Amino acid sequence: MHLSFAAACGLTFLVPMASADESASANADMSPLIFPPLIFADGSGLPPGSGNAREGTGLYQTQCARCHGRNGEGGRALELVGDRETLISAWPDRGIGVSWPYAPPLFDYIRRAMPPDSPYSLSVDDTYSIVARVLELNALVDADTTVDAAFLSSLVMPNNNGFKQAIE
Secondary structure (H helix, E strand, O other), X not given: XXXXXXXXXXXXXXXXXXXXXXXXXXXXXXXXXXEOOXXXXXXXXXXXXXXXXXXXXXXXXXXXXXXXXXXOOOOOOOOOOOOHHXXXXXOOOOOHHHHOOOOHHHHHHXXXXXXXXXXXXXXXXXXXXXXXXXXXXXXXXXXXXXXXXXXXXXXXXXXOOOXXXXXX
């Protein structure tokens, strides 16, 4: 474990951070003061593991659909699937395949915050499988594509150029 600087509400403080090995072996009951390593847009910090959309379909239905809709169309929570044709419009959609410029932070967000009533409850492989399912719903991967750290780090998202390109 090591200390990292963090900033919130204009304050800077030290936060204990788990190493990649400590994070991989930690369970859902980990101390609230120890956080997994940060995951950056380039994929650094992503843990070992993998999943695919076929494995993630059932997980998505039990863990995500009640808020985000059966096919990511939204409901009590925001939509996950958006219309990529709106990418360069005045009002672009907010779906993951439209607004997210990088894929690795999607893993980080799902792992840290979803489901909202039980964050950190998903295993690393389950998180990769749900990420794969969300990417499949956005027509960015096939059902059997293996999603892991290397794949997420190399995936070019439709909005990687910051709302400046049209989708073919």
